Amino acid sequence: EAFDVVVVGSCMTDLVSQAPRLPKAGETIHGHKFFIGFGGKGANQCIQAARMGAKTAMVCKVGKDFFGENYIQNFKDNGVSTEFVGQTVDSATGAASIIVNDAGENAIVIVAGANLLLGGEDLRRALPALSHAKVMVCQLEISPDTSLQALRLSHENNVKTIFNPAPAIPDLDPEFYRASDVFCCNESEAELLTGVAVASIEDAGRAGEELLRRGCSSVIITLGSRGCVVLSAHEPSSPSHHIPTKPVTTVDTTGAGDSFIGALAFYMAHFPTMSLEEMARRANQVAGVSVQTIGTQASYPSKKDLPTDLF
Ligand code: RIB
Ligand code: NA
Numbered sequence: 001e002a003f004d005v006v007v008v009g010s011c012m013t014d015l016v017s018q019a020p021r022l023p024k025a026g027e028t029i030h031g032h033k034f035f036i037g038f039g040g041k042g043a044n045q046c047i048q049a050a051r052m053g054a055k056t057a058m059v060c061k062v063g064k065d066f067f068g069e070n071y072i073q074n075f076k077d078n079g080v081s082t083e084f085v086g087q088t089v090d091s092a093t094g095a096a097s098i099i100v101n102d103a104g105e106n107a108i109v110i111v112a113g114a115n116l117l118l119g120g121e122d123l124r125r126a127l128p129a130l131s132h133a134k135v136m137v138c139q140l141e142i143s144p145d146t147s148l149q150a151l152r153l154s155h156e157n158n159v160k161t162i163f164n165p166a167p168a169i170p171d172l173d174p175e176f177y178r179a180s181d182v183f184c185c186n187e188s189e190a191e192l193l194t195g196v197a198v199a200s201i202e203d204a205g206r207a208g209e210e211l212l213r214r215g216c217s218s219v220i221i222t223l224g225s226r227g228c229v230v231l232s233a234h235e236p237s238s239p240s241h242h243i244p245t246k247p248v249t250t251v252d253t254t255g256a257g258d259s260f261i262g263a264l265a266f267y268m269a270h271f272p273t274m275s276l277e278e279m280a281r282r283a284n285q286v287a288g289v290s291v292q293t294i295g296t297q298a299s300y301p302s303k304k305d306l307p308t309d310l311f
Helices: 041-052 066-077 113-117 120-132 144-156 187-194 201-213 256-270 276-290
Strands: 005-008 012-018 033-039 056-063 085-088 095-100 106-111 135-138 160-163 182-186 218-222 228-232 241-243
Touching (some): 005 041, 033 041, 041 135, 041 276, 056 066, 066 085, 085 113, 120 144, 135 144, 135 256, 144 160, 182 187, 187 201, 187 218, 201 228, 218 256, 218 276, 228 276, 241 276
Parallel strands (some): 056 085, 135 160, 182 218
Antiparallel strands (some): 095 106, 218 228, 228 241
16 A cells, blocks of 8 residues: 655644743743644644645554554544554653744643654564655654654655754754755754854755755755745756745744645645645645644644645
């Protein structure tokens, strides 16, 4: 059975408090709402791809606990294959404590737990899916070794790879770049990886050029409300392309980058000949819908909620 999109990555239960602002160290403040949702960058990206109509599978590990059981049901409810979702008694399902302020900004602490136990044995079991997928997506909320192994396996089998180095780590193994068909990160991750301060669209272009030099085929740097920049090694003479996005009223930006990547994975699987710029333009629009409602996956649109010209 061949999947459009296989994600090797994280699942987290999001514990979200909405408050007027983010608290300072040692401070207690009143928030106005609390809710529990499904999150984790890997799962978020997989769910967004599935909601757009991609045939998806998730390769991940949760705990043998209440959050883990719930998460498996969430995948089933969204039509994601759970064949490669493992459950462990050795650690708890990953959890993310999130605070969202009135400007829609957030601060997040993740305790990856069971996610860190996803390893080589799990990848071996998922190898048929990994080597036959149209697109494989990885992030850094699982062990970096596992992500790199998954990227390597897929890349060797000519599966298109998207790597999202989030949350970013300073000394990323250089092989990550070479195994990435599309290296997609946000401005702060680009800054941490390249040392180029990313305050403007031009800066993002410069950081993108440095990432290209490290060996990725294409680079996308997402810039929040300013859209993204796209660079490709196949057009070395051409500068970065800035893809703007329509202004929207922002309620909660948590997981907007994941919505973008999930949508991008869908486009790469379903429209393999479409230009990366056009895919990024459409993925911007999908992510733009997600920021207008509270919650992470809870705010991700399905195909039926989106304009038909996005398909
Ligand atoms: O990218 C957003 C995600 O980051 C949240 O869902 C949270 O779980 C953290 O992993
Ligand atoms: Na949202």
